[in-house]
Amino acid sequence: MSIQSILNEKVTSAIHQAGIQEEFNPAVRASTKPQFGDYQVNGLMGIAKRHKINPRELATNVLTHLDLDNIAEKVEIAGPGFLNIFLKNEWLSSHISSLVQENTIKMTDQKKQTIVVDYSAPNIAKEMHVGHLRTTIIGDCLVKVLDYLGHNVIRANHIGDWGTPFGMLIAHLEDIESNAKNHQQLSDLDMFYKEAQKKFKENEEFANKARKYVSELHNGNKKIISQWKKLIDITMSQNQTLYNRLNISLSQENIMGESFYNHMLPGIVNDLLSKNIATKDQGATVVFLEEFKNRDGNPMGVIIQKKDGAYLYTTTDIACLKYRYETLKADRILYCIDARQNQHLQQIWAISKKANYISEDVSLEHIQNGMVLGDDGKPFKTRSGKTVKLLSLIDESESRAYKLIKEKNPTLSDAEITQMAKLIGGASIKYAELSKSRTTDYIFNFDNMLSFTGNTAPYLLYAYTRIQSILSKSNLNNSLEQKYKFIITNNIEKQIALQVAQFEDVVKTVAKDGTPHILCSYLFNLSGLFSSFYESNPILQESEEIKNSRLLLVQIVSIVMKTSLELLGIESLNKM
Numbered sequence: 001m002s003i004q005s006i007l008n009e010k011v012t013s014a015i016h017q018a019g020i021q022e023e024f025n026p027a028v029r030a031s032t033k034p035q036f037g038d039y040q041v042n043g044l045m046g047i048a049k050r051h052k053i054n055p056r057e058l059a060t061n062v063l064t065h066l067d068l069d070n071i072a073e074k075v076e077i078a079g080p081g082f083l084n085i086f087l088k089n090e091w092l093s094s095h096i097s098s099l100v101q102e103n104t105i106k107m108t109d110q111k112k113q114t115i116v117v118d119y120s121a122p123n124i125a126k127e128m129h130v131g132h133l134r135t136t137i138i139g140d141c142l143v144k145v146l147d148y149l150g151h152n153v154i155r156a157n158h159i160g161d162w163g164t165p166f167g168m169l170i171a172h173l174e175d176i177e178s179n180a181k182n183h184q185q186l187s188d189l190d191m192f193y194k195e196a197q198k199k200f201k202e203n204e205e206f207a208n209k210a211r212k213y214v215s216e217l218h219n220g221n222k223k224i225i226s227q228w229k230k231l232i233d234i235t236m237s238q239n240q241t242l243y244n245r246l247n248i249s250l251s252q253e254n255i256m257g258e259s260f261y262n263h264m265l266p267g268i269v270n271d272l273l274s275k276n277i278a279t280k281d282q283g284a285t286v287v288f289l290e291e292f293k294n295r296d297g298n299p300m301g302v303i304i305q306k307k308d309g310a311y312l313y314t315t316t317d318i319a320c321l322k323y324r325y326e327t328l329k330a331d332r333i334l335y336c337i338d339a340r341q342n343q344h345l346q347q348i349w350a351i352s353k354k355a356n357y358i359s360e361d362v363s364l365e366h367i368q369n370g371m372v373l374g375d376d377g378k379p380f381k382t383r384s385g386k387t388v389k390l391l392s393l394i395d396e397s398e399s400r401a402y403k404l405i406k407e408k409n410p411t412l413s414d415a416e417i418t419q420m421a422k423l424i425g426g427a428s429i430k431y432a433e434l435s436k437s438r439t440t441d442y443i444f445n446f447d448n449m450l451s452f453t454g455n456t457a458p459y460l461l462y463a464y465t466r467i468q469s470i471l472s473k474s475n476l477n478n479s480l481e482q483k484y485k486f487i488i489t490n491n492i493e494k495q496i497a498l499q500v501a502q503f504e505d506v507v508k509t510v511a512k513d514g515t516p517h518i519l520c521s522y523l524f525n526l527s528g529l530f531s532s533f534y535e536s537n538p539i540l541q542e543s544e545e546i547k548n549s550r551l552l553l554v555q556i557v558s559i560v561m562k563t564s565l566e567l568l569g570i571e572s573l574n575k576m
């Protein structure tokens, strides 16, 4: 159990004994300043206010019932009614030793949930853009964190593989194939899409063929279906290359694209009509939502079927939500999507709840992300204004990483540097995404993300290799020396212990709020504390007892760092 939870329980029971029975939040937090102790209780003022009692009196009363004899050295009442808790070093060190076992960090069991994480979701026959890169990286980190906490996690890659453009795309694919130039042009998906669009606009015969193909696709014509599948395969195998290079855990098995829900759409529209949730409006089928107003202040109309019979992105997402609840039995669904799609999500959630497709208990969450910008503060594009190819972005990151490592460590062999550069190149892009608050826009800048100083992947990976070299000098690795005993002898060791103790709270916060940057800041702080420890605390020349205690601390930090990096989807290196 984390220290926060232990103290929370103790404080809660003392508050009960002080006569307060109804629900409250004692708000136990790690203190921000040493003079406030190691943990503080912030909730007493709020509770006192609600009960119209003097907060300092309540604090005094709670303190008399608070049993922290083994845990705390002292507890002080501060300010209007805070409690500052100063932990005992012996308790803290044995707590840490009980947390870290073998080479993992123990987590307190939680109720196991089925959690669907909707992320990446590129569109077929289009290049994945930097926006997709962001949801891919953030979504994959959340998947790893939720997995680590023991949940049943379902990765859902809701790819855009359906819709009227497929008629023109299939017609264009046919032209290309008959020209025997074959797949060559298909390596450039954006070009392929643009050419198809151009032909559709300019060539009447082509446009008619495209329309015919759309209806043949809907009617299940075998040849057209197989062309459609080919487009999906080509696009998704390019995307898979990207996933692999970035160590993203998505595979072809996780594809549950828009087309997967096609067969449900007519039923959904009929059902919404029969429940009087949808109405016919000028030939289209529309749901008017009271809770969303349009510009004129009237209820906003959400189209679920167009006049020509076509279904929409919204219709598919309603069916998809129903499926995730009924069939996948989701307790929680995380939509890792661009912030600009928030209204779309609010609408499909509202409609699905009205229609009882989903229970109120299911937690529906938009894990919004802001935009990726270039150095000029505008949406990230190439100099000529085109979408940036993600694979070439990774190439560039790797080659920059190669130069940096070679400068730092010229004695390494070329093969070694190449291998490290591969890892660091991808890790730097990922870490740059993960370490920023996901809701704000962020500037994509290679110099910053590949810097060896600051909160970056190279800095942390390098810090980790330094720890590995300390361990290997003592013939140790990440498997804990259980016979060593950890003793806190000074303040910096205590700070590290407190930080280690917070690992569980941090991981659970990331899982709850979908905020990987919290884990990144944690890792960065831990690594900073560790370097101050290492600079001021000799290890090998100390007495046997202290030497072993410090080596154990090094091992513990190493395990926490490695685990954190793994949760961020970053492989660690043993030397650099």
Ligand code: ARG
Binding pocket: 118, 121, 122, 123, 158, 159, 160, 317, 320, 335, 337
């Ligand atoms: N394919 C969409 C896009 O590129 C994202 C889909 C997100 N998931 C969803 N269930 N709508 O914008």
